Amino acid sequence: MPEHYDAVVVGAGPAGAATALTLARNGISVCLLERGQYPGAKNIFGGTIYRQPTELLVPAFWEEAPLERPVVKDELWLMEEDSAINVGFTGLKFGRAPYNKFCVHRSQFDRWLADQAVRAGARLYCNTTARDLVLKGKQVIGVEVDGGERILADVTVLAEGVMAMLTRKAGLRSQIPPHAVTLYVREVLALPAEKIEDRFNLPAGLGATIGLLGWPTGGAIGKAGIWTMKDTVAIIVGGFLDDLIKKGLSPRWLLDRFKQHPIMKKLLAGAEPIEYQAHLIPKGGYKGIPKLYRDGLLVAGDAAVMISGRRGSDLAMLTGKYAAETIIQAKARGDFTAKMLGAYARKLNDTFFMKDIKAGKDALSYYEHYSDSDFLISRLANQSAYEFFTEGLITEKEKKERIVRMFVNYQKLGKTVKDLYAGIKNWGVF
Template sequence: MQDTYDAIVVGAGPSGSVAAYMMARGGLKVLLLERGPHPGSKNMFGGTIYALPTADIFPEFWKDAPWERFVTTEYLYFLDDDSAFQIGFTNMVYGKPPYNKVVVHRGVFDRWVAQKAVNEGAVLQTNALVTNLIYEKSLFGRDKVQGVQLDNGCIYYADAVILCEGINSFLTKQAGLRTDIPAETVKLYAKQVFRLPRSILEDRFHLEGDEGAIYAFTGYPTAGVIGKAGIWTGKETLALITGGFLDQLAEKRMSPYELLERTKRHPLIRRLLKDAEPIEYAAHMIPKGGFKMIPQLYDHHLLIAGDAATMVSGRRGTDLAMLSGKMAGETILQAHAKGDFSQKILSNYGWKINQSFFMTDIRKKRGTDKYVAKYQDSDYLISRAMNEFGSEFFHVGMGTEQDKMKKIQQELKQIQLPLKSFEDVWQALRHWEVL
């Protein structure tokens, strides 16, 4: 294998494979390095990819991408021990092209994206763990990245390197572009996948054909840690995830696996999973630090994209990874055309990211961390308040309706002051983007 390329991409997740695809399609010699035995082997998510941003890169991707289902129904359940308050939405139009949210298995979807890059001429090397960036010493100014080194000692050279290494972005740190990632800016999730015969699954979740559903759960599953649980329907699989902020899990001495087991014990979730056969376990982190944790996105001959660049907004991650990978790839194509990979030219990538719709959203969410740190019980208390309300409201007693409303008000006040409840709900709508 030749050891000099126009560009090297580290990590064949959605951001890396799209960056490689863009550059290879533009005629560059591209090397895509993935530490796992195949793209996607180290990745897990809920999860759904989002149709519109995906189609921006791969038009009508659903014609050949390995999808599981097209989401038409979403529920959010506020769970207490024995009760559940729910809100939901169904739209059959989302089940038809151009679709909305698409359930995929990352193990196969990531392979498909990487193959797109390979089809354009990129070289994919798996079982290739990059351990070091190689620098050209500069007498004046910063040293320049000129390649990467693998754990087996192999060295590859290129005009540009794009780091798409996901949340454990230690090469980004090695490059001096970010500091350590604090535990309060990261959520840790455990996931279990179950097999359930297609006909039972569709009956249970009220689905027909290729329609899919997402059930999100808050309150009970995370036992006072800010986080969530969720079920995504595949063709004949159910994916269950549970988790929350890493610092809160550590403080309360809870593991996401314990939370997963707790989630499965809830009477409602137990019923949804009845007779489903567990086939897979995984755990993964997601960067939730928002704007203030975004590293410097470019340096001489170097760009950062995807989770490594904290391109996450609410439940959107894969699409922002792919869009940032696309922008990174386009920037390197422009730099190649100019024959200039200096920080000044590559700053164009930072400019593109800053102008993007998702960066506007990420900027707007500044301050969420303070709220989350101050009110670690907000998930739990909102759920309790909604369930108290539901239990009284739907209960038929022997008093007047006025007495009933008074009792509801008193019970809600006992949980927390009404003003705090309003603030929790407002913050939930503003920051958590639960649906």
């Protein structure tokens, strides 16, 4: 490796690749380090990327990127043991360019995005783990990798993911507590394309994403999800780590249980499991966002706790882009001090997603006090639906009165309203 770069980026996920791509396009020498065999080898997510943020990096990316299906159907299910309330939207316009969002596999998409950075001039080194920061006084001047080799740079970008070992070593972040991190398991099942389209009522080549609340998480605050790929279906289940531990819930057990639900059994009949993964996601919200810069150093992506509801990978790419733009300005001035690099945090504060993160800053504390609120809303909604659709020997007025009594007797009406409000701020269709 050359002795010195303008920038070294740790982690070749969406945040790191976006940083390296933007820098390389602007003539900045950049080294991109990936601990996996290839970018995406160790990365998982539900399965969705969004068109508008991604095309800021690669215009018309859908013409060449490894995409599975354009998403035209978004649904949210409140699921119970033998029922489900479905709320959704099908927009066939989203099935035509420029599209809206896509189902993808991270192992393929991350590799492609990192390759865009390499084509632009970035140097990519895989199977390379950054073990420590190299300091000159208080200034970060690079990283030390396996074997003790040092890679020096004017500025270092840490896009190292949720565990953020170097971010913690830099004194910018502490370890995320269990109540501020979620644990999800994901399984990919092979299923012929025509069966996917038939069972999910999809036009040929188009896709769906489904978010599920209630029964699938066994009473823990969390979610389940379904993504339709070309010839596979990806499913996830998980929740807040402390809640899973407290309630003795294994995500693997929840996943297997989810697959046995009568509705899921029909959707997945004949599907063959081909991949299983687990992943932690930082969910500390606005209060959990660490300081994002110091002399010679910036933090992006999951390491920076940049998650807003269902959106994570696209925000990672945007943070990488903004980090790169800050570095370009810093290089023009020859100034890589914290004062100069602090422009990165100011850029983020003006973004749409930071405004959303701030707006939902109290949701986490609410769930700490009422960890079964999602579960109760789903159960109450399904019981009410059963009552509403039962054709009995009572008047419509009596039926409505019975449903109202059900709501009132279940818990205080004010608590139900608060649960619903917190849920609206936190829920997202995957």
